[in-house]
Amino acid sequence: MATKASRSAARIMMAPAVILLLGWMLVPLTMTLFFSFKRYLPLRGDSLERGLDWVGFENYARFLSSSAFWPSVQTTLVMVGGVLIITVVLGVLLAILLDRPIWGQGVVRILVIAPFFVMPTVTALVWKNMFMDPVNGFLAHLWRLFGAEPVSWLSEASLSSIVMIVSWQWLPFATLILLTAIQSLDSEQLEAAEMDGAPALKRFWFITLPHLSRAITIVVLIQTIFLLSIFAEIFVTTGGAFGTRTLTYLIFQRVIDGQNIGLGSAGGVYAIILANIVAIFLMRIVGKNLDK
């Protein structure tokens, strides 16, 4: 059906988007790769004009062997894993709850989704000050009300506090997608199972959960990609202190605070590889969906 003329027209129409994205991907990526093999400390007088020393894989090795590396990997895993578990488990429960016939369903849904639209810096600052402040925060008031000693959340339980903040932010996303998936579940199947006397828990385990598995996979993959690059939430709460330095934040500090571009770039290459491993799985699912 498509003629030769329309094919070349199509190519021309696609060109701007493809060229822009190609440039956006290749230019900085090439530069990061280039820097990662160089000694580049602007504060010690290294500059592009005078040429940079080639150091081979030294930056890569040093990034891995630095004492901050493994803790940052651990922090990243705990943060991403913690948020994923919380958002998926609560998301499934909330999706089931919101799928029930209740009064004011639309309003409840709006209340649940709202956190997703709050900008990350507001989320982080509001939680940090108005809720988690050990003296004047709302949680401190609440703790005192029950006669308990208020907790200094962001210094004593820093990582779990950030996990909580980020979970609050991403729970709406998980809920919304799982709710959309649940609504496409054939209710006749559930009713039939109910008539056959299958208890609620079994119906959930053998019908609802398998139906949701694809949506859960998608939620996990997409959130992982976004969570791996969490930045503002750490930047304005702890600034990477108290064991909240993730891989992303470590690279940020190497480049911006430490002004060690070579080392930071090597870290950046690791981060890119890591993100791509997750991305491959996501692409497979999305790609399969395209064929339909």
Add this chain to the structure above:
Amino acid sequence: MARATTTRKKIAWTALAWAVGLLIFFPIYWTILTSFKTEAQAINDPPLFFFFDWTLENYSVVQERSDYMQFLWNSVIIAGGSTLLGVIVAVPAAWSMAFVPSNRTKDILLWMLSTKMLPAVGVLYPISLIFVHFGLLDTRIGLVMVLMLINLPIIVWMLYTYFREIPGEILEAARMDGAGLKEEILYVLTPMAVPGIASTILLNFILAWNEAFWTLNLTAASAAPLTAFIASYSSPEGLFYAKLSAASTMAIAPILILGWFSQKQLVRGLTFGAVK
């Protein structure tokens, strides 16, 4: 009898759902409420839930003290500009992929998606270097371009999924009636595509408004949007909860309202059509 139990069940579920909903929404409610208190009331123990002297003072203080309007204007320009520019570039691309697909279309779409997965921190230094070189640091035009590029894959994908739902037969019918490419686009496709384009604009405006990596790292004073304005409250002096709340409320209110209209598009846009 059976009916009574169903009603009772419904009441129980409704109560539970509302309780959970209000609990999740509480931090936002608390922020909005605190913005109408004085600083002393804001830290009062026990917390004041409703009965206090409502004041608008914080709003005027925040506006006077920090050029709030400039930050707001920067946010509008950056989010709006990047979205519009992105749509202008993406509409022809998505259109051609949806209606004149070749066997490479799928690969191109997936490749575009993969650029979205590039961790920003990995290319932070190169981008700042380019920005310094071209004098783009702390300019709105620079941020418009960066945010346009990071959201372009989502824009193309969303438009593509919308366009694909437009039946091809309509195009054929139009062609038979002698419509050229121009008429086809102007009179047949555009009216059918408008709702999809509108939702795409809506969601991407929200994403750009809330973007907080590049907006924090590539701006200083003159191009800083609301994300950076709020971040400046992270090293406060004295009592500031009420003012922080007022500033936050102003920064999130427009997006909360827009966001409520975009629930459906959110699922489609952020799952790349994998969940509908």
